[in-house]
Amino acid sequence: MAYPELGFSSVKVQILEAIMTDEVENLPSAEGKKLPEFALNDDGTCVLRLVSGEMISNAFGGTSIEFATERAYNCLQLAGSKTTDVDDGNRALGIAIEIKPRDAVESLLATQMAATHTAMMRFSMLLANAQTTPQLEFLERAVNKLARTFTAQMEALRKHRNGGNQTVTVQHVSVADGGQAIVGNVQAGGKHEK
Template identity: 50%
Template sequence: MNTVVPLKKQPAASPQNGADMSVPAISPEKAEREKATLAKHYARRRKAPVVPRIKVSGIQITNDHPDQDVGCALLKEAMGTTSDDFAKGMIGQLVNIGSQGQVVDESGTNFALAIVGGIAPQDQVEAMLAAQMAAVHMATMTFARRLANVDTIPQQDSAEKTFNKLARTFSAQVEALKRYRSKGEQRVIVERVTVEKGGQAIVGNVAHGGGVGQENDR
């Protein structure tokens, strides 16, 4: 069963049978917190990358954009590529993980695309990893639902085992993405250095042993 989450303001219901349909007042403190949260939300939206959407009409999948050329460019940019073939292939894979059965799920596919676009891949490797992260996340949520609706102990053990594997895999994918983006560079940040009386502090690369450019203990 699909859950519909309203993201837009719904029209107020009309009173029926004399029922009191008055809306409770919001306290000034809560109103201020809501205002601050909205300001933060709109600031995040201004910085967020543009993630295009796709539209499903029967068996045809197209960009949900009035200008198809612009829509295609936005789609490729969201996937960190300039290749039409790569973008088409990736969309096909996102359709597969976002749909169940033979019918293309437009909402599920756009959700998977939103995950990839939110990660903002910078190249095709990152796009592929982002798509795998989307697939693992969706599978994790599937088994989380199954775990919450088990009837027997074997069902619980099976769902829990798979859920834990998927959750660990997702964490490993996040770390892999971080390592790839850092290009394998490692940095050591020294927060505090304490030098006792008579000692010396050296900042830089230190090599021990003899040889040219190295200091021997005296």
């Protein structure tokens, strides 16, 4: 897979054999599972380190290895073009993976959510250090728009996962003296028989 130049000498996918336990043990993990990560080799080559090709596929909802690798590469692009930004690429990759996409649509949305969150955090940092009123106004609008976009993306993910259905659970009910309450599943609508 060919990738455009990012300031790295090249980007490669490196599949680590399970036999190489010393390298596999150094990969980051969440809940005991080994996760994909970007790393720099001594020659400046950026590699996507995996225990197996299936690892990246599973991390992005069981999609093809090529599709999932492309999503991981998108996360690296979020980091910028400096070789020191591999950690930022890993943070964005971590966000996308922790959303636990279940299919290709969720993988795309997870990558977009990682991009939105990363940009929002960068603009928030700039906002905290803004010196002039125009800077403050511009950055405040940018952070606000990104926060609203992230919220809309979360809602889109929820709708996609739930098929658009929304469930409401009532946790507390008060019944006054002489009142009546029904406990159980109540469905509104339907035809009444006479």
